Amino acid sequence: MKKINQKKQAAVQYTIVPKDLAGHLFNVSVTVALPAAEGQVFALPAWIPGSYMIREFARNIVRIRAESGGQPVELAKLDKHTWRAAPVAGPLTLHYEVYAWDLSVRAAHLDQSHGFFNGTSVFLRVLGQDAAPHQVDIQRPGDPAAAGWRVATSLPELGAKRYGFGTYLAADYDELIDHPVEMGDFALASFHAHGIQHDIVVTGRVPNLDMERLRQDLKAICETQIAFFEPKTKKAPIERYVFLTMAVGDGYGGLEHRASTALICSRVDLPSTAAPKTAERSEGYVTFLGLCSHEYFHTWNVKRIKPAVFAPYDLQAESYTPLLWLFEGFTSYYDDLMLVRSGIISEGTYFKLLGKTVGSVLRGSGRTKQSVAESSFDAWTKYYRQDENAPNAIISYYTKGSLVGLAFDLTIRAKTGGAASLDDVMRALWERYGRDFYAGASGDGRGVTEKDVEALFDEVSGLRLKSLFDRYVRGTEDIPLAKLYAPFGIKLVDERKNAKPSLNIGVGRDPLGAKLNQVHEGGAAHQAGLSAGDIVIALDGLRVNGAPSNLDQLLARYRVGDTVPVHAFRRDELMRFELTLQGCVAPVVTIGVAPGTRKTATVKRPSAS
Structure with missing residues (x-):
């Protein structure tokens, strides 16, 4: 300070x-x-x-x-x-x-x-x-x-x-x-991570909130991240940190700050003292811990290591940068990785979470039209103003950016024989651009540019990585994760052959039936002529309920390739469509360690040094 x-x-x-x-x-x-x-x-x-x-x-x-x-x-x-x-x-x-x-x-x-x-x-x-x-x-x-x-x-x-x-x-x-x-009248708990006080504040009604478990889990995550950036000194760039959490019936989100984060979550995702002490962490709780991990990682990556245009911020106008894939995407890569490194989740759970990310990236055809650098630059007008066509037009610099981080990590580890990794790049960014950002008299440290980033990747890794930047950052190529994982004994399996019939849509709530929030390009609904905003009320003469929709249950009675009639309202007009059922357009990916092979260094828990 x-x-x-x-x-x-x-x-x-x-x-x-x-x-x-x-x-x-x-x-x-x-x-x-x-x-x-x-x-x-x-x-x-x-x-x-x-x-x-x-x-x-x-x-x-x-x-x-x-x-x-x-x-x-x-x-x-x-x-x-x-x-x-x-x-x-x-x-x-x-x-x-x-x-x-x-x-x-x-x-x-x-x-x-x-x-x-x-x-x-x-x-x-x-x-x-x-x-x-x-x-x-x-x-x-x-x-x-x-x-x-x-x-x-x-x-x-x-x-x-x-x-x-x-x-x-x-x-x-x-x-x-x-x-x-x-x-307000909030619940409060504290812990010390490498000597720094951290406070957990929870507002909202949460029966039997297990603050002790939350305290222990966040302590493990915070200590892992502090040691990640400062392996020798274990010195955090803060004097105190506060997790400000608002628990509601249904919600999810977080916003990073230099010594705190504001979080909103569903109260059912927080741990309960009524649960058996030996019970595994629920999926919702793991999701919440991943959110905490994400926002805490921002203490270094974006709050102190900053794009040049954010040093300082222009708060009265849009500030454009093509680097959000690095600041949000890489933070998304490390958020779950820090959970497994700190012992919060198993490697198997980590691979399940990663498989979901891969599937979500491949599901939208927007990934073939917009690069993560363009997505970063257009965040003001596209990512934060998404409409019903977003999956067909844009890519998320969060999810695709996290896979870009994985691609760089695997490439550097493989080509250097494990002598270097993305961890080394992140620590170099911290040492040169982040550690002393607020140390000057004016407090306006130096931000990082696109050229700085690319040069630093080459310097730290000892490699020439321009082709990765051209293909996956500035370009729209799909990342060949199966190939990149192969040297580490990790196998990716496309489960589309086992997928149930799908319309390849996003469904919302409507009293009349299933409202189509998104219609994915090339999917069954798109091929049949359905559009976002249509309300499907009947499938093959059987009623489609509103909230919750029974559409998946009805589809389960059919096979891929079957043709069924669909009735839907578009505005106030009833329309009929002939729809040929497809499997998933994008792969449903499972990731795991191939039998008889060594495990990947990507998820290996690091030593303290």
């Missing part, structure tokens, strides 16, 4: 109060001791780092006014998220209300059960003073429903006690918005 010179520039002062829990309103104020002589300009960020879409958070500002010395000051709106106050001689304060009803990890949410906010949603930037110290007084709500609330954040305390209401400090605006805040 950067040292703050309080004498150099006066701190920007914020106050935030959960004012109306039922109305979902935060009252916020910002005071500038020395506003710009020509009139101080304020702006609310248009997006939040880690989520590449213009969110227009300013639309949630309900009322706003300015004052100085107790007198009103004229405030002119310049655009949808920018205001200019008239020149004043003394300190200037803006007062505003923020509507907070977005139950996600990206924005702000407030009701009688809890309060949550990211700084990008509630804290106006004081343009020209981003580098000044920023203080925020988080005040207790007056509503009796919040009498037992506490505060959880990784922001350093100034006048507040840990987990208490009061004043918190940030070195600058960038740090202020990189520490989300949760307030």
Whole structure:
């Protein structure tokens, strides 16, 4: 964390109060001791780092006014998220209300059960003073429903006690918005990983929550990742870390920050004390641990090792980079890998998870039309704005990027005889671009460019890897995983011959029947003329239920190649289609160790050194 010179520039002062829990309103104020002589300009960020879409958070500002010395000051709106106050001689304060009803990890949410906010949603930037110290007084709500609330954040305390209401400090605006805040009556547990305190905060009703198991599992994951990046010192780049978790009926997602993560999950995915002590971790719980592993890996990869265009962030406009395959895709590669390296899951479970990823990548024909570099660059307009045709038009830089990471890892290990791996590349990125990112006086470290990445891969591996970049990063070729895995005794099996009849569609809920959310190019539904948005109501004269759909049960009565009539509504018109059933368009992949062969070094648990 950067040292703050309080004498150099006066701190920007914020106050935030959960004012109306039922109305979902935060009252916020910002005071500038020395506003710009020509009139101080304020702006609310248009997006939040880690989520590449213009969110227009300013639309949630309900009322706003300015004052100085107790007198009103004229405030002119310049655009949808920018205001200019008239020149004043003394300190200037803006007062505003923020509507907070977005139950996600990206924005702000407030009701009688809890309060949550990211700084990008509630804290106006004081343009020209981003580098000044920023203080925020988080005040207790007056509503009796919040009498037992506490505060959880990784922001350093100034006048507040840990987990208490009061004043918190940030070195600058960038740090202020990189520490989300949760307030409520939450469950709390702590552990130390290589000497660093980590806190687990769980908000929401979770009967019989097994915090001890969660504590032990996260400790293993965090220690494994710290040792991965710093095998000699075991030194983490943080002074404390907080897992902020919102448990709901149905939800999944996470957003990384420099010393914390905001998570949302289904409460049934969290471990229960009612489960037998010898019980294996459930599939849902493993998924949640994978999410935690993913966001924690971002502490190094994207929060400190950054694309050059993110050093620093331009929070008012889209910032394009073709490198999200490295920052999100490689993080997706390592998230489950860290679970097996830390002993959380078995190698067999790891291969099952990997098989699902391979199948999901091969299922959409978009992979043949868009490279992961293009997917990264177009995240703002395509990946974060997906429509019904997305599987046929785009590829995910998360899933395909993770397979790119696997391809590089296997290639480097095989061609160097195990002397080098992708691990060495990641540690080199950390040493050169990440470790000292926040160490400078300005805090703006150097980001990495596409040329830097490719040169570093060659340098660390001692190989020429341009063909892999051309074919799998900048190109759209499918990764030949069976060939790449062969030297390690790992076998990939295409299970399509055993697949049941499929329409190759994505199905959503509708009272009338099975609503087609996606129709995969080349699949049975597409060949028959069905379209996304159609509602299938009958298959071969038998009713198709809505939620849950019985479509799979009906299809199980037929064979691949059978032709059946399908009735569907398109808008308000009933249509009839002749549909020839297919197997899966994409392989259903199983991965395992071939009998009598050695196991792959890719999932071998590393030593501490």
